[in-house]
Amino acid sequence: LHRPPFDYSSHRLLFPEGSSACVPSVHSHLPLCSGVPQRGPPNIPTMVDLTTLAHIIANNSKKHSIRFVTLSATNAKTNDVRDVIKQAQNEKSFFKRKTILFIDEIHRFNKSQQDTFLPHVECGTITLIGATTENPSFQVNAALLSRCRVIVLEKLPVEAMVTILMRAINSLGIHVLDSGRPADPLSHSSNSSSEPSVFIEDKAVDTLAYLSDGDARTGLNGLQLAVLARLSSRKALCKKSGQTYSPSRVLVTESDVKEGLQRSHILYDRAGEEHYNCISALHKSMRGSDQSASLYWLARMLEGGEDPLYVARRLVRFASEDIGLADPAALTQAVAAYQGCHFIGMPECEVLLAQCVVYFARAPKSVEVYSAYNNAKACLRGHQGPLPPVPLHLRNAPTRLMKELGYGQGYKYNPAYSEPVEQEYLPGELRGADFFKQRRC
Numbered sequence: 001l002h003r004p005p006f007d008y009s010s011h012r013l014l015f016p017e018g019s020s021a022c023v024p025s026v027h028s029h030l031p032l033c034s035g036v037p038q039r040g041p042p043n044i045p046t047m048v049d050l051t052t053l054a055h056i057i058a059n060n061s062k063k064h065s066i067r068f069v070t071l072s073a074t075n076a077k078t079n080d081v082r083d084v085i086k087q088a089q090n091e092k093s094f095f096k097r098k099t100i101l102f103i104d105e106i107h108r109f110n111k112s113q114q115d116t117f118l119p120h121v122e123c124g125t126i127t128l129i130g131a132t133t134e135n136p137s138f139q140v141n142a143a144l145l146s147r148c149r150v151i152v153l154e155k156l157p158v159e160a161m162v163t164i165l166m167r168a169i170n171s172l173g174i175h176v177l178d179s180g181r182p183a184d185p186l187s188h189s190s191n192s193s194s195e196p197s198v199f200i201e202d203k204a205v206d207t208l209a210y211l212s213d214g215d216a217r218t219g220l221n222g223l224q225l226a227v228l229a230r231l232s233s234r235k236a237l238c239k240k241s242g243q244t245y246s247p248s249r250v251l252v253t254e255s256d257v258k259e260g261l262q263r264s265h266i267l268y269d270r271a272g273e274e275h276y277n278c279i280s281a282l283h284k285s286m287r288g289s290d291q292s293a294s295l296y297w298l299a300r301m302l303e304g305g306e307d308p309l310y311v312a313r314r315l316v317r318f319a320s321e322d323i324g325l326a327d328p329a330a331l332t333q334a335v336a337a338y339q340g341c342h343f344i345g346m347p348e349c350e351v352l353l354a355q356c357v358v359y360f361a362r363a364p365k366s367v368e369v370y371s372a373y374n375n376a377k378a379c380l381r382g383h384q385g386p387l388p389p390v391p392l393h394l395r396n397a398p399t400r401l402m403k404e405l406g407y408g409q410g411y412k413y414n415p416a417y418s419e420p421v422e423q424e425y426l427p428g429e430l431r432g433a434d435f436f437k438q439r440r441c
Contacts, residue, residue: 053131054070054102054104054129054131057100057102057129058070058102061100065097066097066098066099066100067088067091067097067098067099067100068099068100068102069084069087069088069099069100069101069102070102070104071084071101071102071103071104072103072104072105073103073104073105073106073107073108073109074104074105074108076103078113078116081113081116081117082116084099084101084126085101085116085120085125085126087099088101088120088125088126089125092125098127099125099126099127100126100127100129101117101126101127101128101129102129102130102131103128103129103130103131104131105131105132105133106130106131106132106139106140107132107133107134107136107139107140111141114140114141114144115141115143115144117144118141118143118144118147121144121147121148122147128148130148134273135273136150138273154214155213155214155215156214156215156216157214158206158209158210161208161209161210161212161214161216161219162205162206162209164216164219164220165205165208165209165219165220165223166205168220168223169200169205169223172198173198174198174199174200174227174252175197175198175199175200176199176200176201176202176205177199177200177201177202177251178202197249197250198227198230198231198250198252199249199250199251199252200226200227200251200252201251201252201253201254203254204226204252204253204254204256204257207254207257207258208222208223208226208257208261211257211258211261212261218261222257222261223257225261226252226256226257226259227250227252229256229259230250230251230252230256231250275306278297278300278301278304278306279297279301279310279311279314281293281297282294282297282298282301282311282314282357283314283318283322285297285361286318286322286357286360286361287318287322287365289361289362289365290361291357291358291361291362294357294358294360294361295354295357295358298311298353298354298357299350302346302350302353308341308345308346308349308350308353309338309341309342311353312334312337312338312341312342312353312356313338315334315337315338315353315356315357315360316331316334316335316338318334318360319331319333319334319360320369320370321367321370322360322365322366322367322370323360323363323364323365323366324365324366324367324368324369324370325366325368325369326363326364326365326366326368327363327364330359330360330363333356333359333360334356334360337352337353337355337356340352341353368436371436372435372436373435375435375436376435379430379433379435388427388428388429388430389427390427391424391425391427391428392406392407392408392409392410393408393409393410393411393423394408394411394425395407395408396408411423
């Protein structure tokens with residue numbers, strides 16, 4: 001491939017062609033799946049994205065005369081899959097040649113489409129590799145998932161991110177300045193060509209590695225944005241001052257990196273697993289009375305674009321589930337926070353949610369009502385046979401016929417008595433049940 005001089009958008013040139021050029025992730029040592037050639041380095045590493053793995057596997061498959069087919073669930077149809085499977089059957093029957101089918105974004109296939117793979121995976125017609133950014137437990141058929149081996153590509157550590165960024169920096173001919181030895185970048189090089197000499201501070205590289213959240217794609221994009229923004233700003237400054245623009249030397253600082261990334265490093269998927277992970281973390285932090293952790297998870301959701309009304313609804317639930325009668329005012333706080341969020345919206349309502357979250361973290365906790373209600377539900381769901389009838393004295397009697405049938409007879413109207421009233425309110429067979437003491441029927 002030919003790269004034009006200083007084309008900072010050519011990320012594909014940084015993709016590894018083989019596993020030896022990759023930076024491994026934490027859990028990448030697991031075998032991929034049966035049928036995939038395991039010769040060479042056993043690691044299944046990651047650098048930028050799952051599609052990169054497909055290219056590596058494809059290159060290795062060619063060496064072993066294995067047919068490699070790639071489909072994307074975003075645009076492939078069931079007929080496309082059937083065509084590939086039919087060709088795989090012919091290859092296996094006539095040439096004894098195996099086929100690896102790589103499905104990108106496999107979670108985009110619905111359940112019936114995923115069922116298409118089942119018999120052919122079982123009989124070995126194809127070796128299926130599915131890539132997804134979603135939790136496969138939720139998005140992939142249980143039957144298909146049970147026949148596969150799940151490999152989790154973890155976030156890259158900071159050290160690996162620095163390695164990847166330095167590889168990109170060296171590939172693009174960018175000079176790294178040591179912050180411990182400050183120097184004038186304009187005197188660093190005497191390059192007189194029309195190509196710019198780009199310099200970047202070493203602390204800017206470290207900052208970019210930390211802010212990329214373990215995602216090499218984010219890091220490389222951040223590097224590209226910082227360099228391009230610096231070039232554009234210098235060109236605009238020269239044009240405004242009437243000077244002749246000379247692109248020979250440019251310095252990228254830590255502030256340029258932060259400005260380029262902005263909020264893109266905050267990983268939050270409102271429709272995916274991270275949505276449920278964060279709300280679970282918020283719930284458990286409030287339950288554990290950790291007010292700082294509660295504020296962190298709240299901020300992470302809101303800064304990631306979560307709907308504040310969703311958070312407010314969860315707080316209403318928390319008020320009764322985890323605080324309950326230990327502080328009945330908690331429910332009032334939650335409802336007021338929800339109404340306030342509805343009235344003013346983001347970003348003004350974030351402090352309302354923060355106040356409510358801190359109140360809940362500091363509040364006394366009680367699951368008495370929550371547990372008692374669960375015991376009552378368990379009593380109903382575990383009952384065998386017809387449910388017991390409502391006792392006659394507790395029934396409403398709006399008509400003459402109902403009164404003649406005994407509805408409401410014998411009921412003692414409590415306000416009419418000055419002393420406690422002895423009266424049974426549960427069906428006869430549940431007499432004595434106390435759901436608050438975990439005595440289930």
